[in-house]
Amino acid sequence: MNRIKYLGLLALLFLSVNEVLAGGGWPQAKGSGYIKLAEWWVISNQHYTDNGLIDPNVTTGLFNTTLYAEYGFTDRFTGILYMPLFSRTYFNNTISSTTGEVIAPGEAINSIGDADITLKYGLITNKKIVLSASLTLGIPLGESAGGSLGTLQTGDGEFNQMIQLDASTSWQWGSFNMYGSIYGAYNNRTNSFSDEIRFGAEVGVTFWENRITAIARLYGISSLKNGESIEPGNATSIFANNTEFVSFSPELNYNFNENFGVSASYGIAFSGKLIFANPSYSVGAYYKW
Numbered sequence: 001m002n003r004i005k006y007l008g009l010l011a012l013l014f015l016s017v018n019e020v021l022a023g024g025g026w027p028q029a030k031g032s033g034y035i036k037l038a039e040w041w042v043i044s045n046q047h048y049t050d051n052g053l054i055d056p057n058v059t060t061g062l063f064n065t066t067l068y069a070e071y072g073f074t075d076r077f078t079g080i081l082y083m084p085l086f087s088r089t090y091f092n093n094t095i096s097s098t099t100g101e102v103i104a105p106g107e108a109i110n111s112i113g114d115a116d117i118t119l120k121y122g123l124i125t126n127k128k129i130v131l132s133a134s135l136t137l138g139i140p141l142g143e144s145a146g147g148s149l150g151t152l153q154t155g156d157g158e159f160n161q162m163i164q165l166d167a168s169t170s171w172q173w174g175s176f177n178m179y180g181s182i183y184g185a186y187n188n189r190t191n192s193f194s195d196e197i198r199f200g201a202e203v204g205v206t207f208w209e210n211r212i213t214a215i216a217r218l219y220g221i222s223s224l225k226n227g228e229s230i231e232p233g234n235a236t237s238i239f240a241n242n243t244e245f246v247s248f249s250p251e252l253n254y255n256f257n258e259n260f261g262v263s264a265s266y267g268i269a270f271s272g273k274l275i276f277a278n279p280s281y282s283v284g285a286y287y288k289w
Helices: 004-017
Strands: 031-048 054-072 077-091 102-104 106-111 113-122 129-139 160-175 176-188 196-207 212-223 246-254 260-273 282-286
Touching: 031 260, 160 196
Parallel strands: none
Antiparallel strands: 031 054, 031 282, 054 077, 077 106, 077 113, 113 129, 129 160, 160 176, 176 196, 196 212, 212 246, 246 260, 260 282
């Protein structure tokens, strides 16, 4: 698999990981909100092939400084914004294994990234099990053909629309406050990309006088393979198409008070096709009101 596909896999992993931010069946209450500034990164030297095997690749990295925000317009309607304010992607020199010479020099670019705008509506609220529906629009603001060869990307260059359903519930187990959510989504993609089915589940527990919240997330993507095969030189995109994976992402949040806190998370794909096999990391600070 060539460098162009490596970069596509990296960016797809980035987009996939960040989709899980807008989880949960509870809309924000009117006038309430949540805002988070975070740094997310992945450095990868191996990937899952289209047969699900793991192969090495030239070391490639992506770093994103991101803004995530939710605001309750009403008790049922919540607006959500995900925006990579700064994105840096690079690949290292390609070195000959026999002579040690540089076959191809490394490169890097800096830009903003693709944004997501979501409108969530609470279908069932104030019940033991709540249900919400959301529409997410993926806005292609990032660089889709950077570098001397046009192979560096901070965005995929396609406008997508995703419809999602979230169901959630909460309960108390002794002194622990817990919640659980499941969700499913259909992602309609343009520019010859295949549409996707997305699914996931998460469980969270809050303890130590509401100071710590631990979250475990399971997330997956299944391609419908109804798009064209995007190969190097295809002008529509240089991203690999038909990515599939199942990933696990634990997260730890520490609340300094009822408004301010910090978080750290880790993500890894258990299995996949056309996706990097190295873990991703994220740290951030949030404010809620």
